[in-house]
Amino acid sequence: EADIYQTPRYLVIGTGKKITLECSQTMGHDKMYWYQQDPGMELHLIHYSYGVNSTEKGDLSSESTVSRIRTEHFPLTLESARPSHTSQYLCASTSSGSDSPLHFGNGTRLTVT
């Protein structure tokens, strides 16, 4: 029943490459988020967006950047991947209500060699 889609599911890439992780949602949600999760660890917010043309940094500092040109699309880009970027990246969205729960995609597991 996934209404939020992330591609690719798995990505192995060499150091120095530029990568973009895709995230799209079909629920018409205004707010979107990126979380980073290392295996067996908690989730950390790295970026979020209130809506089109809005991007904000989250609690955890990240070298990645995001853009929000369309409501349904919230891609994350790493200009030059490094082994320290190896992690799982989870995209989420919420509707406008302040108490709306997060709807997550299934994540992209990134490995930088």
Added chain:
Amino acid sequence: LAKTTQPISMDSYEGQEVNITCSHNNIATNDYITWYQQFPSQGPRFIIQGYKTKVTNEVASLFIPADRKSSTLSLPRVSLSDTAVYYCLVGGYYTGGFKTIFGAGTRLFVKA
């Protein structure tokens, strides 16, 4: 921002009720308490959310005492398919933006 603390792991048997407690001593007035379930290689899935007192839905109950410094997720009659990691989340929107604190998760293992 509230820090959350959960037990690292719990074991149970099929058919039993499981209660997982999360401590969040510094919870703010604006914060909601939300619980998620996560299976391997998947994103977290929403279970239940509350602000105070008790909330019940078709899969779980959430108990929140008056001081809101803790919350307890109750799963009635667990099955093998409930084996997963359960996360407590505290957070919400503030004047300065959006903040969330996920706990480290409780690994529930349900045995036959």
